[in-house]
Every structure is written in structure tokens, then in C-alpha cells.
Amino acid sequence: MNINSLGYTYSILLNDNELVHKAVGGYSDYGGKYTLNFTSERPTIARRTDNMIDVAFEAYEATVHYVLFTGLAGFYEYNINKNLGEQGECRSLWRLDPNQFTNGRTNIKNGPLPLLKDIQTGYKVEDETWQRPNGSYITKYDWSCFVRDLDFHGVYGNGVGAWVIAPGKDYYIGDQLKQELMLHRESSTNDTVLLHMYHGSHYNSEFSNLIPRGKMWGPWLVYFNDGDVEDAAKRTQQEFRSWPYGWLTDSQYEARGSLTGRLMLSDGRPASGAAVFLGDEGDTCNQGTTYQYTSYADDAGNFEFDDVRREKQYTMQAWANGGKIGDVQTVFVKPNITIGENTPLGKLTWPTSGREVAWQIGEFDRKTLGFKLSDHPMEHGLSDRGPANLIYAIGVNKPSDWWIIQSAQGNWTVLFDVPEPKGRTGMLSLSFAGYTSQNGYGLGADSYSLPEITPTGLNNATDGAIYRSAVKAGGYYFSEFHIPNEVLINGSNRLDLTTTQNHRWRGIMWDALKFEWN
Structure with missing residues (x-):
């Protein structure tokens, strides 16, 4: 690898084959636009053994370590924060020769990357998303996945492969439902882009974290081969068995x-x-x-x-x-x-709620599982398929009749019977598997208007999931509403979930609805 003082790996040779060529190359950046540069100090050898060398590149914001072993076609990388402060996005990435790296692979998607000419003939509808003449969409966000479910990801083709293998995920943001973009075609240059979004903000994007000095991201392995996916899978198994890496001598890491x-x-x-x-x-x-x-x-x-x-x-x-x-x-x-x-x-x-359950739609799992289209691959524009109006009768309909996304202006109605309220009040629980703002919602039980749907933090929330191809989850939002006794009648009752205003590709991703007796 050849790395310049501006922090760019502008050449990577594998068996004398140039992998970067006319592409931008590899680098680490933060804040979505600031690239770490190494102009202040020359690189130093942090540690060496008979078969390993750890080279440290110092920038004002962070230190980037490249670790090379004899016989390994690739390198380990780990980064240590110095002065990054509050951040929403920190990442390392490699922009490689598009004529060689023509395919991408995550744990849920494997196939050819879109062609630049296909992108250029489309109509741009939003961030890195184009509509083809036939009505379908091209978007880089189809190459996203749940980061903690990921084994390895990479780009390959024409006798070459580049892979990111990250067995330790304790430095990643978030919980089991954190999603991130893994790779894509760069629409302005045609570069094939391999990403490692270790502090990513493509989903749940309205946030930032104050990064303490000394925070370590990594190590992870960037592995090169002849494009053999099975070989990359075997190397992944080896890396998972070796984690935490014994070669990294850091007291807190160890x-x-x-x-x-x-x-x-x-x-x-x-x-x-x-x-x-x-x-x-x-x-x-x-x-x-x-x-x-x-x-x-x-x-x-x-x-x-x-x-x-x-x-x-x-x-x-x-x-x-x-x-x-x-x-x-x-x-x-x-x-x-x-x-x-x-x-x-x-x-x-x-502790559970301890209340008597009257009815429930879906399971509480912070995902859309069980609802219509929840098993669909990631795809832009799925919210367009959902109904503006829907009627769901308890005891008649099943969860697969409920859609994953409520977006269009209209009314979703739940019909349910109450044998005899007996002076009791109800509790309605609404659980969202995701929410993208700019839509307004109201609640009603028969002729009674309930408060506007405002789960904690929902007023200004946006997790980007719906317009970035997510199907199963985005952020998580939950709220409960008291239902007065006088609203409920002996016999047939209705609950209305009304979209009062809407914006295309925005709305609610549903997890579950539940009605209980207090």
C-alpha cells in the first residue's frame, strides 16, 4: 500500500495488480466530510515482532494503525480517538477500481453492483436514489444490513476481492437493530466503495455521541483475495475464533x-x-x-x-x-x-404490566415481523404499496393482514368487541419499529379523540429507515394511552389510527398494538 500525507491510500498492489487504479483509494473520515490527514507527523512503528509490524499514522483528531503480518494478503486496522469530540459519523472506506470490483456481498445480499450508465439514465428522486424508466429504483441503501448480524462484507469480481471482517463489534453503535450501509457504487465517480461505518449515522441519523479520548475502534481485518467468497468465509471463521486478538497489547483492550x-x-x-x-x-x-x-x-x-x-x-x-x-x-x-x-x-x-390482555396485533420484538411484506428484501419505495385505509377485525383478521408501514393519508381501523366494560378503563400500547417524520397522526376510539400520537421523542424523530429501503426495523418508539371507561361500550368498538398529513416515503413502521384492562 502507498499512503500519502493527506491520509489517502492511493495504491494497493495485490500480486502486482493495482486495485485502486483511477479510483480515490482508502481513507478514514469523520463528520461526513472531514478526512484524517497525516501532515503533522511522520508515521511511527508502534510495535513490531518477527512477523508483524504495527504502523501508526498520527492526525490531530485520531491515530490510525495499520497492522501487517508476514504472509497475510491484507491488513488489520484500528483507530484511537484523540480530539474528535462529538460525532455522528466516523468511518474507514476504500474506493476501488470499478472495472475489477463489479459485485458486492453482505450477509443478506450478494450480486452485481448497479452500472453507472443505469444510474445516469435514471431520475434522481432523493439521496443516492434513482428511478429507472421502468419505474423501479436504484439506491445504495439496498446494500445495508443489521451490523451485529453481519459475518463479513466485501466487493469482488474479475479475479479480485476485498473484504471487511470485523469479529469484535463492541465498538459499533447501538443495539441488535442498528443498521448501516456496507458498500455501494459511487454515483459521481463510478468508484466501487467498500465501507466500514463503525460509528455510522445512515439510520437513526438524528444523533451524535461525545467520543472520549482514547476510544478504540477495531481492530478489523481488510482481506484481499482472488474474489473467492468461500475463501473469505473461511477467513472470517478464523478471525472470529481469534477474537479478541492476542497480538494487540493494550491494557484496557486486554x-x-x-x-x-x-x-x-x-x-x-x-x-x-x-x-x-x-x-x-x-x-x-x-x-x-x-x-x-x-x-x-x-x-x-x-x-x-x-x-x-x-x-x-x-x-x-x-x-x-x-x-x-x-x-x-x-x-x-x-x-x-x-x-x-x-x-x-x-x-x-x-416486571410485566400485570394487566389483563383484551387483544393484540403483532408481537413485541421491535420489528415488523409477521406483518405484510416483512419478509421482503430491502427495497426503496415499499411504503407506496401500503393502503391508505385499512380495516382489521380482532378475531377475524390475522397479523399478515396488517401492513409493515402506515404512510398514506387515511384511516386504519381496528374493530373489537367488549363483552362488558364493568367500569374498567383500558390501556392502549402502541409500539413502532421505526418512524420517519413529516407525517401527522391522530387517535380515536369511536367518537372520542385521544391525544395525538407522540411516543417519547417522536415529535422531532426521524430514523431514515423507510426512505432508505428498511423493511424490518428502524428506530424504536413506544407509548401508552389511557382509554376512559365511558368511551367503551358493551359490544362492538373501534379504534381509529388516522394519518392526518403525509409525506411520501415517511411514516410509521409497526411493531405491535395491544389493548389491556387496567
Whole structure:
């Protein structure tokens, strides 16, 4: 690799074959526009052994490390923050020769990248999204995925392949539902772009984190081969077995421990399959100040976190991931956890609402699973297919009759019977798997108007999921509404969910609706 003082890897040779050619090359940047440059100091050798060299490039904002091993076609990279301050986006990327790298691969999508001429003949409808003459769309966001489900991703073709393999994901933003863009065709230059968005903001974009000095992103491996996807998969397995890497001698990186426990619901059920998160307090979607860990409970409610960095206290949160506890809308929270070499929490009790369930649509899992089109591949414009008006009758319709996205101006109605209110009040829970602003919503129960739908933070929220091809999730939003007794009648009742104003490709992604008796 040849790297200049401006921070650009402008040449990468693999067996004397130039991989960058006329493309921009590799670099690290932040804030979406500021590239780290290395003009202040010459690179230094941070560490070397008989078969390894760790070269450190200093910039004012951060230090970039490239680690090379004898016999390895590729390099490890890790970056350490110095003065980045508050950031929404930090990344490393490689813009490579488009004539050689013609295909892309993530864990959910594998195939040819769009051709530049196809993009140029389309009509640009929004950010990096074009409509073809036949009405279909080209968008780079179809190459996104859930980052914590990702094994490896890369670009390949014509006898070459470049892959990002990141077995450790504790430096990634967010929880199990954090999505990011992985690769794409650069529309202005035709470069093939391989991304590593370790502090990414393409989804849940209205946020930033104050990055503490010394925060480490990585290491990850950038691996080159002849384009063989199976070879990249085998190398991925090797990297996962080797994590945390023993060659990185950093006291905080090396000091790790484990956390175990068992989650039981207050009604006596084990928290089967629950999503468990270890990080900071508050919203889990966009945490990225320090380090975050994700796991799932087994069928008996047991959970485990391995290789957890020990330099901070953590808050653990858990929520239903559908299945046997898909009726649970409450969230378990346990703060002030100090990680030792082995940290057993024992049995933990997770309070449920304790209310009697009248009806429910969908499961609480913070995803659209079970609703119409929830199994569809990522694609721009899916919200156009959803109905403006929909009637769903409890006991008659099934979850697959409910659509993943409510966007068009109109009314979605839930019909349900109440045998006898008996003086009781109701509680309506609305759970959104995503929300993109510029639409307005209202609630009504028969002739009674309920407050405008304003789950926590929803007024100014936008997670970008709907207009960026997301199908299963975006951000997470939840609210509960009291239903007065006088609103409910003995017999047939209705709930209206009204889109009062709309903007195309904006709206609600639904997780679940639930009506209970207080």
C-alpha cells in the first residue's frame, strides 16, 4: 500500500495488480466530510515482532494503525480517538477500481453492483436514489444490513476481492437493530466503495455521541483475495475464533470479563429469547460513546456476555424478541454493573404490566415481523404499496393482514368487541419499529379523540429507515394511552389510527398494538 500525507491510500498492489487504479483509494473520515490527514507527523512503528509490524499514522483528531503480518494478503486496522469530540459519523472506506470490483456481498445480499450508465439514465428522486424508466429504483441503501448480524462484507469480481471482517463489534453503535450501509457504487465517480461505518449515522441519523479520548475502534481485518467468497468465509471463521486478538497489547483492550444471569418474568415465565443489551443508560438505538454488547437469552432465560471490556460500569437492558414472550411490552433495566473476570448476576425478575390482555396485533420484538411484506428484501419505495385505509377485525383478521408501514393519508381501523366494560378503563400500547417524520397522526376510539400520537421523542424523530429501503426495523418508539371507561361500550368498538398529513416515503413502521384492562 502507498499512503500519502493527506491520509489517502492511493495504491494497493495485490500480486502486482493495482486495485485502486483511477479510483480515490482508502481513507478514514469523520463528520461526513472531514478526512484524517497525516501532515503533522511522520508515521511511527508502534510495535513490531518477527512477523508483524504495527504502523501508526498520527492526525490531530485520531491515530490510525495499520497492522501487517508476514504472509497475510491484507491488513488489520484500528483507530484511537484523540480530539474528535462529538460525532455522528466516523468511518474507514476504500474506493476501488470499478472495472475489477463489479459485485458486492453482505450477509443478506450478494450480486452485481448497479452500472453507472443505469444510474445516469435514471431520475434522481432523493439521496443516492434513482428511478429507472421502468419505474423501479436504484439506491445504495439496498446494500445495508443489521451490523451485529453481519459475518463479513466485501466487493469482488474479475479475479479480485476485498473484504471487511470485523469479529469484535463492541465498538459499533447501538443495539441488535442498528443498521448501516456496507458498500455501494459511487454515483459521481463510478468508484466501487467498500465501507466500514463503525460509528455510522445512515439510520437513526438524528444523533451524535461525545467520543472520549482514547476510544478504540477495531481492530478489523481488510482481506484481499482472488474474489473467492468461500475463501473469505473461511477467513472470517478464523478471525472470529481469534477474537479478541492476542497480538494487540493494550491494557484496557486486554482486560475483559464475562457476565451471566437468568431473566424471569414477574408472572413466572422465563424470558425466552429476550434481546439483552449491555451498554449505557437510556435509549439503546444510538449508544456509541464507549462500548456496547448484545446477546439473546435462551429458552430458559439464561444469558451470557463474553469478552466484555472492564474499564467502565454498564447498564443492562432487555426486551421481548417475540416468540414465547411476544406479549411483553415492558423493558428490564439493571444499572451499575461492574464487570469482573466472571460476574454472575443470578436470577433477575423482570416486571410485566400485570394487566389483563383484551387483544393484540403483532408481537413485541421491535420489528415488523409477521406483518405484510416483512419478509421482503430491502427495497426503496415499499411504503407506496401500503393502503391508505385499512380495516382489521380482532378475531377475524390475522397479523399478515396488517401492513409493515402506515404512510398514506387515511384511516386504519381496528374493530373489537367488549363483552362488558364493568367500569374498567383500558390501556392502549402502541409500539413502532421505526418512524420517519413529516407525517401527522391522530387517535380515536369511536367518537372520542385521544391525544395525538407522540411516543417519547417522536415529535422531532426521524430514523431514515423507510426512505432508505428498511423493511424490518428502524428506530424504536413506544407509548401508552389511557382509554376512559365511558368511551367503551358493551359490544362492538373501534379504534381509529388516522394519518392526518403525509409525506411520501415517511411514516410509521409497526411493531405491535395491544389493548389491556387496567
